[in-house]
Amino acid sequence: MTTTLITNIGSLVTNDETRGDGPLGLIEAAAVVLDGEEIAWTGPAATAPAADTAHDAGGRAAIPGFVDSHSHLVFAGDRTREFNARMSGRSYTAGGIRTTVAATRAASDEELSANVARYLAEALRQGTTTFETKSGYGLTVEDEARALRIAREHTDEVTFLGAHIVSPDYAEDPAAYVALVTGEMLDACAPYARWVDVFCEKGAFDGDQARAILTAGRAKGLTPRVHANQLSYGPGVQLAVELDAASADHCTHLTDSDVDALAQGDTVATLLPGAEFSTRAEWPDARRLLDAGATVALSSDCNPGSSFTSSLPFCIALAVRDMGMTPDEAIRAATAGGARALRRDDVGRIVPGARADLVLLDAPSHVHLAYRPGVPLVTDVWQRGARVVG
Numbered sequence: 001m002t003t004t005l006i007t008n009i010g011s012l013v014t015n016d017e018t019r020g021d022g023p024l025g026l027i028e029a030a031a032v033v034l035d036g037e038e039i040a041w042t043g044p045a046a047t048a049p050a051a052d053t054a055h056d057a058g059g060r061a062a063i064p065g066f067v068d069s070h071s072h073l074v075f076a077g078d079r080t081r082e083f084n085a086r087m088s089g090r091s092y093t094a095g096g097i098r099t100t101v102a103a104t105r106a107a108s109d110e111e112l113s114a115n116v117a118r119y120l121a122e123a124l125r126q127g128t129t130t131f132e133t134k135s136g137y138g139l140t141v142e143d144e145a146r147a148l149r150i151a152r153e154h155t156d157e158v159t160f161l162g163a164h165i166v167s168p169d170y171a172e173d174p175a176a177y178v179a180l181v182t183g184e185m186l187d188a189c190a191p192y193a194r195w196v197d198v199f200c201e202k203g204a205f206d207g208d209q210a211r212a213i214l215t216a217g218r219a220k221g222l223t224p225r226v227h228a229n230q231l232s233y234g235p236g237v238q239l240a241v242e243l244d245a246a247s248a249d250h251c252t253h254l255t256d257s258d259v260d261a262l263a264q265g266d267t268v269a270t271l272l273p274g275a276e277f278s279t280r281a282e283w284p285d286a287r288r289l290l291d292a293g294a295t296v297a298l299s300s301d302c303n304p305g306s307s308f309t310s311s312l313p314f315c316i317a318l319a320v321r322d323m324g325m326t327p328d329e330a331i332r333a334a335t336a337g338g339a340r341a342l343r344r345d346d347v348g349r350i351v352p353g354a355r356a357d358l359v360l361l362d363a364p365s366h367v368h369l370a371y372r373p374g375v376p377l378v379t380d381v382w383q384r385g386a387r388v389v390g
């Protein structure tokens, strides 16, 4: 196995408070040794062991690769017109999902796979090294299974979202669609997926339907996660905590008891500021969640309708400016927070034994990710020990 020493790191975010300062476990003048696909050593550069090859970081800041725990990349088509209408005052209703369903059904496997690869590459250039993605734009047994099979070619973190909206084919009989999702569709999709998700919202699936879908998924070995409380108050968050879902995603409209439930349970509150940005909606209150003691993740929600960004640096800047997060909290949420939302210990931290996913920034400190919004600061990315950007 080849070892690589990355040295002369101006400041290193380890996300391990036993290793450095504060919750980010910051080490100044640091070095990291990679051994094959894993981190072998971190610490002050002055005490670093020798390695087969060396890379001089030139005083740049280093952070763990971002962990994007929420995206919808298996899609075709474009919704520029809908975005334009919103920016002229129209509100977001999620009705546009049907436009993407039609385009996705009409696309070839190759087109869909190329689309996923394109957005993954885009995200990687911006520092994302772990990616979750979902189905949800097929809504037939064949199209949902196809979406997951294609997603699985690109990532292990695959989520079955047959319950994105009631399929237009079942508009007159939503109960029959729930029966399909919990029956034949789940059977066809479960082999490709790790997670099961539901859009629990007025106009999509109510609390009882969501519970039926998530418990059916769990019986097939999938762990729940929930699109919860995005457009309105509702039962999604409480249901997610009750079912010990890995995360409740969006969390824009929360009552005090929703916040308490998240603070007490193991369900991560995943915030998706790209969606509020692109729908001109009210921001989720990250400060309230953090002060209550909830674990917060930040993810892209990358999809052609409500949040067409793959950039976690952009989401970090929004979360700091508009959601009450400090830069440290936002960076932690986009790395270790995303890892918690995927129930992973091997990513989101730069510690011995973790996966060798590391990002260098053209900046002396990780804080520049929020301080210099819109500036492409990522210069180098290592993923599983391989230098994939730079």
Ligand code: NIG
Pocket: 072, 094, 096, 097, 100, 199, 227, 230, 275, 301, 303, 304, 305, 306, 307
């Ligand atoms: O997470 N909320 C539901 N689903 C997506 C939006 C999908 C779309 O508009 O195409 C979301 O925001």
Ligand code: FE
Pocket: 070, 071, 072, 227, 301
């Ligand atoms: Fe989403």
